[in-house]
Amino acid sequence: MEQTTAGTLASPWWRRVVWWAAIGYALVAAAARPLTGPAAWAVLAPGVALLLAGLRRTPVRRPRVGRRAAVTWLGLGVLFCLWELGAFLAGNDDAHPTFSILTDSVLATYPGRVVGYLLWLGTGAWLVTR
Template sequence: MHQTDLETAEPPVADTVGPLVGRAAPTLAATIAVYALVAAVARPLTLPAAGVVLAPGLALVWWGARRVPQRSIVAGRPTAVAWYGLGGIFCVWELVALFTGNDAAHPTLSILADPFLDTYPGRVAGYVLWLSTGAWLVTR
């Protein structure tokens, strides 16, 4: 018996939205850099700053939600325990700082980052780090 090409063909990959990396990596890196340079002009804790954080954040969430991963990696119990532990420690730290007074003696992450993010170069670096991490996460 002779099989046709249709019978032996593999089903199409369910990746309806292409990855953000690969051949597009230089374009993505340039886009992130330019966006960070422009977005960092916004003064912290203002409506424009909230907008320049929200816009790419929503775009990355939308991209990641539409993209079907090519493969799944099952995380074991030790990995899950480690990540839940780190998340729990961070939440406890923030809650203790909130209820004991948000000051230098009990700093939140935002107080610790303020000296760095108060400068234009610091905000540019923060945006580059944040957007690069987001782009990496949606390709996982």
């Protein structure tokens, strides 16, 4: 196997293939008009595939998460949910934007949707490997 400059082993060839496949998928999926059936399938298909991959995988044994870290992440999650709920109940407009309204201007463009799909695929792959 080849070595990188940092001295660690380079990733296997199939990881590069998966990476290029993800880029290709994002380029094709981003062509779908937002809020249509093809766009929904473009999100659902890799989501289901990653879910099934995660269910089949045996998790790596890791040390327990400390209470402080758990409370921090739980607190951030609760704050995000409260912000979304509050903005939704207050009218879901420019004065009270939800996360989807804040990202609309980025995801309205083709490059923004490509980046969005790559983030979606990357986050799913990251979760599967944990």
